Amino acid sequence: MQADPRLIIALDLPDTDLAWSLVDRLGDAVSFYKIGLQLIPVGGMQLAERLKAAGKQVFLDYKLHDIPATVEKATRNLAGIGADMLTVHAEPPVMKAAVEGKDGSGMNILGVTVLTSNDDAMLEQIGYRHGVRDLVMRRVDQAVSAGVDGVVASALEAEAIRERVDKDFLIVTPGIRPAGADAGDQKRVATPASALASGSTHLVVGRPVNAAADPRGAAQSILTEISPV
Numbered sequence: 151m152q153a154d155p156r157l158i159i160a161l162d163l164p165d166t167d168l169a170w171s172l173v174d175r176l177g178d179a180v181s182f183y184k185i186g187l188q189l190i191p192v193g194g195m196q197l198a199e200r201l202k203a204a205g206k207q208v209f210l211d212y213k214l215h216d217i218p219a220t221v222e223k224a225t226r227n228l229a230g231i232g233a234d235m236l237t238v239h240a241e242p243p244v245m246k247a248a249v250e251g252k253d254g255s256g257m258n259i260l261g262v263t264v265l266t267s268n269d270d271a272m273l274e275q276i277g278y279r280h281g282v283r284d285l286v287m288r289r290v291d292q293a294v295s296a297g298v299d300g301v302v303a304s305a306l307e308a309e310a311i312r313e314r315v316d317k318d319f320l321i322v323t324p325g326i327r328p329a330g331a332d333a334g335d336q337k338r339v340a341t342p343a344s345a346l347a348s349g350s351t352h353l354v355v356g357r358p359v360n361a362a363a364d365p366r367g368a369a370q371s372i373l374t375e376i377s378p379v
């Protein structure tokens with residue numbers, strides 16, 4: 151079965167050799183990969199360039215959060231390697247700076263609204279006036295105003311977000327678990343097909359594929375599940 155660009159596999163592995171051997175095993179079944187913070191210090195950028203040279207799409211999940219001038223310059227450099235997606239925290243000055251920095255490149259900027267590790271009690275402790283749900287929706291509206299290309303959101307939020315944004319706005323959804331799979335530490339999970347039906351445009355899948363005994367088989371069964379959606 152052909153790769154589907156809506157399926158993004160998270161390369162959450164200890165080093166780039168293990169990451170590349172997963173890419174090798176997945177072969178033409180997967181065309182889009184996510185690189186997170188854990189790989190940056192051990193060659194993550196070189197891995198991104200190698201993936202691009204192999205014709206793959208690359209999502210840099212770096213969650214930038216800094217003063218606007220720094221975010222703009224970092225975004226410019228990351229766009230320069232041909233990355234296809236980049237996450238930044240969904241605060242208006244940060245998102246606007248990233249939009250400036252991407253400067254006509256094809257890289258999509260995604261706002262991270264509220265980290266899934268935060269709940270209402272944690273937001274209150276940090277000093278926010280809003281609970282998770284309200285803050286997510288407020289930041290979605292701010293993401294649209296800032297001109298970013300989309301947000302990262304759970305499938306449970308995707309439906310309400312889709313109602314507020316136009317159809318081109320990207321909703322990239324982690325916490326995907328094929329029916330019967332172990333949820334692990336993810337709280338707000340959905341199956342691949344139900345996430346797409348809720349309005350997600352892309353699925354981020356980690357352990358159900360990267361920790362599977364047969365990663366290619368696991369990816370292919372997700373592709374089969376989403377092909378009619």
Ligand code: C5P
Nearest residue numbers: 160162266324325336354355356357358
């Ligand atoms: O292994 P699993 O499928 O849970 O991996 C999900 C991936 O998506 C991980 O790389 C995780 O860091 C990322 N992610 C997430 N929740 C967010 C943002 C990113 O799980 N809100």
